[in-house]
Amino acid sequence: MRQHGSPGTSLAAIALPSLTRAWQAIVRNQSLVDQAFIACALERFRLAHGEYPHDLAALTPGFAGRLPRGITGEDQFHYRRSDDGSFRLYSVGWSGKDKTASDHVKGDWDWN
Numbered sequence: 001m002r003q004h005g006s007p008g009t010s011l012a013a014i015a016l017p018s019l020t021r022a023w024q025a026i027v028r029n030q031s032l033v034d035q036a037f038i039a040c041a042l043e044r045f046r047l048a049h050g051e052y053p054h055d056l057a058a059l060t061p062g063f064a065g066r067l068p069r070g071i072t073g074e075d076q077f078h079y080r081r082s083d084d085g086s087f088r089l090y091s092v093g094w095s096g097k098d099k100t101a102s103d104h105v106k107g108d109w110d111w112n
Contacts, residue, residue, distance in 0.1 A: 034091075045058065078090050078091070
């Protein structure tokens, strides 16, 4: 006689993919909130000094008490100041690898 899984096991198998996607959305959204905080500190720095800083460390303690840490295993957010006066701020996404693609599943999570 074949035994069937319990109703709880079947329910868990149905709900698990949804919970995984929900967790991924929460983590990505928190990363975007942290990036918004850093972008505000960058803009405050630019208003005070006429240009963006060379690195994120220049934001503390005057423009940010402390900088948030990355959520997906990275210790920090990545920041690059461009020659044209703009910047790129991003966090490594779920892949765990620093990529150039701004794809929330396969690439980095860019602040736009």
